[in-house]
Amino acid sequence: MNDWPALLKAQRWDLLQATAAHLDLVGEAILIAVILGVPLGIMASRSLWAERTILGLANVLQTIPSLALLGVLLILFQGRIGKPPALAALVVYSLLPIIKNTILGLKSVDRGVAEAALGMGMTAWQRLTIVELPLAVPVLLGGVRVAAVASVGMATIAAAIGAKGLGTYIFQGISLADPRLILLGSVPAALLALACDAALGEIEHRLEPTRLRRTGLRDVLAISATLILVGLGLYGARGESGAGPRSSTVVIGSKDSAEMVILGHMLADLVESETTLHADRRFNLAGSLICYNALKQGGLDAYVEYTGTALTAILKQPLENDPVRVRSIVESGLAKDGIATMPPFGFENTFAILMRRSQARDLGIAKISDLARHAGTLRAGFGPEFKARPDGYPGLVKAYGLQFAIPPREMDRNLLYQAVAQESIDVAAGDSTDGRIATLDLIQLEDDRHYFPPYEAVPIVRDGAIQDHPELKNVLSKLAGKIDAETMRRLNHEVDGKKRDPAEVAREFLTSAGLLKP
Amino acid sequence: MTSPSIAVAWKNVRKVFADGQPALDGVSLEARTGEVLAILGTSGSGKTTLLKLVNRLIDPTTGEVIVGDRPTTDWNPIELRRSMGYVIQEAGLMPHMTIRANVGLVPKLLGTRKLDRDEAADRCLGLVGLDPKVIAERFPHQLSGGQRQRVGVARALASDPSLILMDEPFGALDPITRREIQDEFRSLQRNLGKTVILVTHDLREACRMADRLALVAHGRLIQYGEPADFLERPADDFVRSFFQDAQAVTTAGEGARS
Numbered sequence: 128m129n130d131w132p133a134l135l136k137a138q139r140w141d142l143l144q145a146t147a148a149h150l151d152l153v154g155e156a157i158l159i160a161v162i163l164g165v166p167l168g169i170m171a172s173r174s175l176w177a178e179r180t181i182l183g184l185a186n187v188l189q190t191i192p193s194l195a196l197l198g199v200l201l202i203l204f205q206g207r208i209g210k211p212p213a214l215a216a217l218v219v220y221s222l223l224p225i226i227k228n229t230i231l232g233l234k235s236v237d238r239g240v241a242e243a244a245l246g247m248g249m250t251a252w253q254r255l256t257i258v259e260l261p262l263a264v265p266v267l268l269g270g271v272r273v274a275a276v277a278s279v280g281m282a283t284i285a286a287a288i289g290a291k292g293l294g295t296y297i298f299q300g301i302s303l304a305d306p307r308l309i310l311l312g313s314v315p316a317a318l319l320a321l322a323c324d325a326a327l328g329e330i331e332h333r334l335e336p337t338r339l340r341r342t343g344l345r346d347v348l349a350i351s352a353t354l355i356l357v358g359l360g361l362y363g364a365r366g367e368s369g370a371g372p373r374s375s376t377v378v379i380g381s382k383d384s385a386e387m388v389i390l391g392h393m394l395a396d397l398v399e400s401e402t403t404l405h406a407d408r409r410f411n412l413a414g415s416l417i418c419y420n421a422l423k424q425g426g427l428d429a430y431v432e433y434t435g436t437a438l439t440a441i442l443k444q445p446l447e448n449d450p451v452r453v454r455s456i457v458e459s460g461l462a463k464d465g466i467a468t469m470p471p472f473g474f475e476n477t478f479a480i481l482m483r484r485s486q487a488r489d490l491g492i493a494k495i496s497d498l499a500r501h502a503g504t505l506r507a508g509f510g511p512e513f514k515a516r517p518d519g520y521p522g523l524v525k526a527y528g529l530q531f532a533i534p535p536r537e538m539d540r541n542l543l544y545q546a547v548a549q550e551s552i553d554v555a556a557g558d559s560t561d562g563r564i565a566t567l568d569l570i571q572l573e574d575d576r577h578y579f580p581p582y583e584a585v586p587i588v589r590d591g592a593i594q595d596h597p598e599l600k601n602v603l604s605k606l607a608g609k610i611d612a613e614t615m616r617r618l619n620h621e622v623d624g625k626k627r628d629p630a631e632v633a634r635e636f637l638t639s640a641g642l643l644k645p
Numbered sequence: 646m647t648s649p650s651i652a653v654a655w656k657n658v659r660k661v662f663a664d665g666q667p668a669l670d671g672v673s674l675e676a677r678t679g680e681v682l683a684i685l686g687t688s689g690s691g692k693t694t695l696l697k698l699v700n701r702l703i704d705p706t707t708g709e710v711i712v713g714d715r716p717t718t719d720w721n722p723i724e725l726r727r728s729m730g731y732v733i734q735e736a737g738l739m740p741h742m743t744i745r746a747n748v749g750l751v752p753k754l755l756g757t758r759k760l761d762r763d764e765a766a767d768r769c770l771g772l773v774g775l776d777p778k779v780i781a782e783r784f785p786h787q788l789s790g791g792q793r794q795r796v797g798v799a800r801a802l803a804s805d806p807s808l809i810l811m812d813e814p815f816g817a818l819d820p821i822t823r824r825e826i827q828d829e830f831r832s833l834q835r836n837l838g839k840t841v842i843l844v845t846h847d848l849r850e851a852c853r854m855a856d857r858l859a860l861v862a863h864g865r866l867i868q869y870g871e872p873a874d875f876l877e878r879p880a881d882d883f884v885r886s887f888f889q890d891a892q893a894v895t896t897a898g899e900g901a902r903s
Contacts, residue, residue, distance in 0.1 A: 239733060239734070240738070240740065242733060243736075243737030243738070243739075246731035246733065247750060247751050247754065247800075248725070248726030248728075248754055249754060258739060261741050262739075262740065262741055
């Protein structure tokens with residue numbers, strides 16, 4: 128793919144914004160961590176007991192896996208997504224190096240100097256502010272530097288909970304299987320880490336008390352690099368707050384798959400074209416629970432969910448096979464949380480039993496129940512999740528009485544489509560809206576006994592958002608019944624297969640459907 | 646003989662440290678105003694403890710130390726310390742401050758205006774033989790060991806205290822520089838009329854600089870008097886041997902440090 132120049136040109140402005148937001152996130156986190164960590168370090172340096180307690184706590188916080196910490200913080204922040212919980216996570220991880228180096232710096236003060244300070248009649252406060260802290264600053268800054276460099280990397284993960292920054296590219300790249308986007312996020316992040324390291328290293332060096340003061344090209348470079356970083360960070364901070372007053376903004380979220388991002392763009396585009404509201408797009412959020420909690424608490428106003436997922440993962444209800452019944456259970460269940468369910472788009476993204484079109488035609492197989500007669504001569508392959516889930520392979524075998532020639536092979540679900548097309552297996556379980564079903568000339572067998580639970584895609588919206596902007600209800604229903612599985616497969620393929628920008632694919636569809644003026 | 650005025654008096658002082666280790670066992674001693682008292686002893690003898698009782702870095706277990714006209718325990722330790730100069734080995738200068746700021750530090754703590762304390766700093770640097778024009782804006786690491794020690798003395802003089810405490814002040818210097826500073830300091834002390842309490846293990850230093858010596862060993866005062874008394878009338882065999890050994894060592898190689 129040699130469209131790097133085009134991609135960079137198209138993204139250059141967004142990329143600058145993302146870099147600025149990233150730097151702002153890291154900068155604010157480090158500032159807060161210093162404000163909290165330095166006093167804690169001072170306290171810890173006063174007694175062994177305090178040192179053990181404070182360092183012990185900071186150590187424990189440091190060991191919490193980042194996604195788990197983000198999950199906990201989302202609960203603490205009552206579902207607010209974006210900057211606040213991301214900031215909190217970065218602060219938590221930055222505390223340890225800052226506290227540690229504060230203690231180290233204070234301890235490194237020469238004994239003779241400390242005794243002289245005491246002997247000449249300094250109070251404890253004067254010893255701290257006139258002698259100990261200034262002398263500890265270079266070591267302390269070393270801790271800030273470690274924390275800052277680590278935070279630049281950590282901050283990419285914050286995109287999982289909707290914080291702006293370079294991580295949005297990385298998460299988008301992962302969910303769209305587009306390595307270019309991953310690079311577009313991670314290369315600037317790495318450069319940013321190096322720049323922060325160099326700038327803080329230079330400041331550290333300049334504050335070394337035994338250094339001869341000399342101004343040269345090196346200082347000019349360091350000072351200008353620092354100024355650029357600070358300026359970019361301040362710009363990022365301004366961008367974050369400059370999103371417009373909350374009352375005129377609707378926050379649209381999406382989970383982390385190409386399909387969800389495309390649908391998210393469609394909803395956001397419709398909101399912006401049909402109303403005067405601004406749509407804040409928080410896409411590629413890590414999973415249903417993050418999205419749903421954010422929606423419940425007001426961090427998001429709307430996102431697209433599958434009814435089957437809402438039933439099992441959110442409402443914790445047993446599986447149902449009747450789509451209409453599932454939708455009504457979900458609708459009344461979500462209503463209790465103050466969330467309205469809009470009419471479905473018109474497609475399901477469920478497990479699909481797939482075969483080559485030619486072979487299915489030759490054998491006369493159209494439905495899964497037809498498959499039972501031929502299973503003895505066919506080879507199957509499934510992803511590990513499908514093979515293990517009770518509503519996957521084990522249940523399927525029971526519902527249809529399947530008996531394959533050899534035990535099904537287990538392979539990565541992304542490889543299954545190719546494996547069927549290349550005849551290394553005959554039957555596979557995939558996603559019903561995957562674009563490759565069409566391009567590889569596979570067919571989905573009809574689930575005639577309604578074994579798979581329905582996963583209809585529906586927009587779900589906060590009641591509060593509808594009360595504030597009644598027009599939303601109509602706008603978010605505009606796509607009802609407009610997208611069938613065939614269409615969704617095609618759109619997914621544009622993004623997954625052809626690596627096109629999901630925003631562009633969404634806009635193209637809306638225009639061709641007459642929902643958006645070209 | 647008129648009764649001399651007493652600057653510092655230790656009265657039957659005992660000190661047992663928190664770990665149960667006895668440091669001083671009933672020491673009574675005086676420092677006369679305007680004189681140099683050298684407290685002499687081997688390491689572990691309790692000589693530094695005696696000094697630190699004066700500026701309340703240590704409080705006595707029993708007995709008392711009178712500074713001015715009241716026991717140190719009646720003083721606010723901060724005020725007490727600011728009222729006297731303190732010189733330690735290797736000076737203990739603040740590495741992040743200029744020489745002028747280092748010397749003016751105690752006046753600054755006492756609330757002296759910047760202009761006045763800079764003037765005092767420059768004057769004191771001149772007293773110890775340093776040219777403020779050359780070194781006032783420098784940092785401690787840019788000076789030689791001898792210059793740093795002189796700055797340490799200048800710092801102790803900056804607020805013009807009547808009493809100066811010195812703890813092995815010149816121990817880290819080479820023999821020639823040490824002697825130079827010792828002689829200069831002695832004449833400076835005579836000119837300014839300061840009371841000085843000097844802790845040292847170096848007999849030559851003690852004899853060269855002090856009006857009176859106090860020899861301590863194992864937490865007890867062994868002998869107190871003028872230097873000549875120690876040679877002519879040693880209190881016991883310990884004093885005799887201390888003087889002989891010390892003389893042997895200092896003659897064999899000036900500058901040997903313990």
